[in-house]
Amino acid sequence: MKRREFLQSLTAAAALLAVSPHLVAKNQSSFRFLRPPGALDEDEFLRNCIRCGKCGEICPNRTIKFFSTENGTDSVDTPYIVPREQACILCMKCGDVCPTGAIKSIPREMNAILENVEMGTARVDRSLCLSWQGKTCGVCYRACPLQDVAIRIGRLEQPHVLKDCVGCGLCERSCIQIPQAIRIIPNRSLSKSA
Amino acid sequence: MQKTIAKPSSLRHLNKLRWLILTLVFSILVLLPFIHLYQTYVAAHAYDLLLPNEKIIYDAMEWLTEPFVSNPERDLDLVKGTTWSGTLFGLRLSDPLAVLSQIATSLSLYWPFILTALIPVVATIILGRFFCGWICPATFIYELNDTLAAWMRRAGVPLGDKVYDKRIKYIILAGGLVLSMLLGSIMTAAIYPPAIIGRELYYVIAQGAFGSGAVFFILTILFDLLVARRGFCRYLCPGGALYSLLGRYRLLRIQRVVEQCNDCKKCNVVCEFGLDPLEDGFGQECNNCTACIAVCPTDALKFKIQTYDQTFQGPGHLGHAYRNQQSGTSK
Structure with missing residues (x-):
């Protein structure tokens, strides 16, 4: 290969690499997952996470799982949470143990958690929810660690999600309806800048 | 004239100590996921509900x-954690490559993390690339793999023994950092065997299945076995490249004592990193693993405290080449 051709292919490869994060972001799978509590915005998180796996290793509830290649090459070995499988109990240990600050260290107090944790927000599907269909349930309210702050119940135990919901997913985990009538809409996609 | 040969020194046993440490580090990495599982069982307060195999754990x-x-x-x-980044009795330690990659990818300096690499970096500046030979959990497997290769060769299985340019790994280090910066995601973590091993052991024990890194690691083992002896560490490892650069002016060096050397070449054969102790060719890539000290029949390899390598001192004084040379000059 001549030097000029080599340089040309090198520039082309570099250009391709430079735009590839945007391509990946556009083609992201619809797989719904959360990042651990206190994680930075998705772009910043991927830039800071060194894939050490300590957040998963410290998690007492075995909530945190790790990606293989299913979410694209840039999030291989990064932590994620699927709340229906195992939800976050807001113990905040993962932030304490994260060496790079990709997951912020947050004290385990209500105000600090309300202020810093934005994993997502719960949303109720009223056509599936037992209480909204007239069969008194209220399980999601009872599972919530932030009762009357993140979720409130009305007549027939009908759940109303309030704007302070941090998205821990304990309501989704505990919902007795199949499929679940309450689920967390991840905040991650909203803060993604790409 | 018969020269006196030094008695075997205690330095010979350092290689056994090294193996003890390698085994210890690896077994801790195996043990930690089990401890994590135990902690989650304790946290759940439900011993009676555990499955029989969970009860055993x-x-x-x-x-x-x-x-x-x-x-x-x-x-x-x-x-907690692994050799990539871990907590050891409250002391946080990280691989210098992890810190460098994080700086390159995030383009910012996060001091609490950078300081976790301080002890490893200082130790590497003094002791050289010691991580590779004394701690790295991948070395544990690669050396066992190398022993297997030696047995297979002895049994007559033809295995590749290609030699490449050792500078390839510096290109991989630089390329990995640039790629991480461009992709906005730390890529060096995916191609660095010790980081992979820590993670994969955790995945398979605590999460029930290997991740994608296991495939990469098996490929490196096959590369070592079939293509080039210890090929990954010698030619490709980005972490090894960084440690070599940090250890370039190390204080503690293995050097050849020319008066006691008999040119037997056992040191060159045993050297895991393909260096050339026989002709004083140690260089920045020596990891002070002491395998050559252990194998030297005449104790001609000693530790010295200096920041440079000796230049080639000529053939060993106990060997034929030197004797012929001497008799030639005396005539």
Whole structure:
């Protein structure tokens, strides 16, 4: 290969690499997952996470799982949470143990958690929810660690999600309806800048 | 004239100590996921609901840790993580490559993390690339793999023994950092065997299945076995490249004592990194693993405290080449 051709292919490869994060972001799978509590915005998180796996290793509830290649090459070995499988109990240990600050260290107090944790927000599907269909349930309210702050119940135990919901997913985990009538809409996609 | 040969020195046993440490590090990495499982079982307060195999893990870990901890949920958090980045009795340590990659990818300096690499970096500046030979959990497997290769060769299986340019790994280090910066995602973590091993052991024990890194690691083992002896460490490892650069002016060096050398070449054969102790060719890539010291029949290899390598001192004084040379000049 001549030097000029080599340089040309090198520039082309570099250009391709430079735009590839945007391509990946556009083609992201619809797989719904959360990042651990206190994680930075998705772009910043991927830039800071060194894939050490300590957040998963410290998690007492075995909530945190790790990606293989299913979410694209840039999030291989990064932590994620699927709340229906195992939800976050807001113990905040993962932030304490994260060496790079990709997951912020947050004290385990209500105000600090309300202020810093934005994993997502719960949303109720009223056509599936037992209480909204007239069969008194209220399980999601009872599972919530932030009762009357993140979720409130009305007549027939009908759940109303309030704007302070941090998205821990304990309501989704505990919902007795199949499929679940309450689920967390991840905040991650909203803060993604790409 | 018969020259006196030095008695075997205690330095010979350092290689056994090194193997002890390698085994210890690897077994800790195997043990930690089990301890994590034990902690989650304790946190769940439901011993009776555990499956029989989970009860075995619970009982074994309880038996193992009970003498040291009063509250397993809290106290066992003192040792966490891997050699990539870990907590050792409250002291946070990280691989210099992890820190460098994080700086390159995030383009910012996060001091609490950078300082975790301080002890490894200082130790590497003094002791050279010692991580590669003394701690790296991948070295543990690669050296066993190398022993297997030696057995297979002896049994007559033809295995590749290609030699490449050792500078390839510096290109991979630089390329990995640039790629991480461009992709906005730390890529060096995916191609660095010790980081992979720590993670994959955790995945397979605590999460039930290997991740994608296991495939990469098996490929490196096959590369070592079939293509080039210790090929990954010698030619490709980005971490090894960084450690070599840091250890370039190391204080502690293995050097050849020319008066005691008999040119037997055992040191060159045993050297895992393909260096050339026989002709004083140690260089920045020597990891002070002491395998050559252990194998030297005349104790011609000694530790010295200096920041440079000796230039080639000529053939060993106990060898034929030197004797012929001497008789030639005396005539």
